[in-house]
Amino acid sequence: MIPPVKVAEVKYLLTQPGLSQRRIAVLAKVSRASVSAIASGRRPDYSLRTNPDDEEEDIPQGPVxxxxxxxxxxxxxxxxxxxxxxxxxxxxxxxxxxRMAASWDLPRQVG
Ligand SMILES: [Zn+2]
Known part of the structure; x- marks a missing residue:
């Protein structure tokens, strides 16, 4: 997993004109696949799931x-x-x- 700070760095570099994903991968010291994933939104930074946007489906619907x-x-x-x-x-x-563990333990305790 890529640290969120790395993801942020890659995202920043992606906004810079004239930088290829290959170059960004070198600069940020991550794999090109990671840069590609972040660029396309398939970011592997699961720790950022705490982002409120991602929890929208968890908000209760309907009346109490x-x-x-x-x-x-x-x-x-x-x-x-x-x-x-x-x-x-x-x-x-x-x-x-x-219960199963207890029955398995029984022969051992006897022996
Ligand atoms: Zn209930």
């Missing part, structure tokens, strides 16, 4: 409603209930795993 499951006044579908169901599944999986 009473959740039938938890009774909270939330944007539907209820995120709290979704998280709770995910957590419950994780707990269940962990229980199953530890």
């Amino acid at each position: 409603e009473r959740c039938p499951s938890c009774g909270g006044r939330v944007y539907m579908p209820c995120r709290l209930c979704r998280v709770r169901s995910i957590k419950a599944q994780e707990r269940e999986r962990t229980r199953m795993r530890s």
Whole structure:
């Protein structure tokens, strides 16, 4: 992954007239593929995903409603209930795993 500061440097260099992507790659000490990716918007700088523009799809839509499951006044579908169901599944999986691990451990403890 390219550090965000490098991406910013490449982006800046891309705005400069007369610089080829090959030259920018040399100047910024990144691969030409990276320069090309940044130039085309397929930037590999995942750390910049914290950019508010990228989280637009995460903004809740629609009016606040009473959740039938938890009774909270939330944007539907209820995120709290979704998280709770995910957590419950994780707990269940962990229980199953530890149960299996316990049965596997049994012969070793006996021997
Ligand atoms: Zn809920």
